[in-house]
Amino acid sequence: MSLLTTQDIVRTYGKGSSQFQALRGVSLQIEQGESVAIVGKSGSGKSTLMHIMALLDQPTSGTITLNGQPTQNIKAKALNKIRNQTFGFVFQQFFLNAKDSVLENVMLPLKIGGVTGRERKAKALEAIAAVGLSDKKNNRASDLSGGQKQRVCIARALVNNPQIIFADEPTGNLDSNTGTMIEDILFNLHQKHNITLIIVTHDDDLAAKCQRQIQIKDGQIVAAEGAN
Numbered sequence: 001m002s003l004l005t006t007q008d009i010v011r012t013y014g015k016g017s018s019q020f021q022a023l024r025g026v027s028l029q030i031e032q033g034e035s036v037a038i039v040g041k042s043g044s045g046k047s048t049l050m051h052i053m054a055l056l057d058q059p060t061s062g063t064i065t066l067n068g069q070p071t072q073n074i075k076a077k078a079l080n081k082i083r084n085q086t087f088g089f090v091f092q093q094f095f096l097n098a099k100d101s102v103l104e105n106v107m108l109p110l111k112i113g114g115v116t117g118r119e120r121k122a123k124a125l126e127a128i129a130a131v132g133l134s135d136k137k138n139n140r141a142s143d144l145s146g147g148q149k150q151r152v153c154i155a156r157a158l159v160n161n162p163q164i165i166f167a168d169e170p171t172g173n174l175d176s177n178t179g180t181m182i183e184d185i186l187f188n189l190h191q192k193h194n195i196t197l198i199i200v201t202h203d204d205d206l207a208a209k210c211q212r213q214i215q216i217k218d219g220q221i222v223a224a225e226g227a228n
C-alpha cells in the first residue's frame with residue numbers, strides 16, 4: 001500500500017471565461033520514506049499539487065488516498081486532525097508567529113492536537129534540539145536569522161512525528177550556505193526517522209538530492225525519474 005496516491009487530479013481555478021486548469025489529470029504514488037522533488041517552471045502547478053496532496057485544498061475532480069484511505073468524504077474537523085498528525089509543513093515564507101518565542105511556535109501543533117502542557121513542552125524541546133536551536137528556545141521568532149527561522153519551522157514540522165514533511169521552496173529565502181544547512185537537516189531527518197519528504201523547488205541541486213523527481217509542465221506530469 002502506498003502512503004499517498006493521487007488519481008487523475010484536476011484543479012480548475014475561476015469560472016466562465018476566466019477559468020483556468022492548473023492541474024490536468026495528475027496521478028502519482030508516494031511511498032513511505034521516499035524523498036520526492038516536484039519540479040517545473042513557474043506557474044506549472046507545483047504548489048497547487050502540493051496543497052492538494054497535503055489536503056490543504058480540494059481538487060475539482062480526482063481522488064487522494066492517504067494510508068489506503070480515500071480522503072474526499074472526510075469532514076473538515078477530522079481532516080484538520082489527520083493533517084496535524086500526519087503532515088509537517090515548511091514554507092519559504094516561514095509563517096512563524098513573530099512575537100512568540102521559538103518554544104511557543106514549536107508547541108503550537110501540539111496545542112492544536114490537544115497534547116497537555118508538560119508533554120507539549122518536552123516534545124517541543126526535543127524537536128528544537130533536533131535542529132540545534134536549544135540555546136534560542138526563549139528567543140522571539142522575529143529576533144532570529146533566516147536560517148534559524150527555517151530551523152524553527154522544521155522543528156514545528158517535526159514535533160508531531162509526521163509521516164510526511166511537505167516543503168515548498170524551503171531554501172528559497174536563504175543564502176546558499178544557509179540553504180545547504182537547512183537541506184542537510186531535512187535529509188538527515190528523512191534518513192534517521194524515515195520521514196517522507198515532498199519538496200517543491202526550482203533548485204536543481206536540491207531536486208537532485210531527492211530520490212525521485214516529478215516534473216510538472218502545464219499542469220501535467222511530463223517526467224518522473226529516480227529510484228521508483
Ligand SMILES: Nc1ncnc2c1ncn2[C@@H]1O[C@H](COP(=O)(O)OP(=O)(O)OP(=O)(O)O)[C@@H](O)[C@H]1O
Pocket residue numbers: 013014020022040041042043044045046047048049
Ligand atoms: N487562486 C488562484 N486563482 C486563479 N489562478 C490560480 C490560483 N492559484 C494558482 N493559480 C494559477 O495556477 C497556475 C499554477 O499555479 P501554482 O502556484 O501551482 O504554480 P507553481 O508551479 O507553484 O508556480 P511558482 O513556481 O511560481 O510558485 C498558475 O498559472 C497560477 O496563476
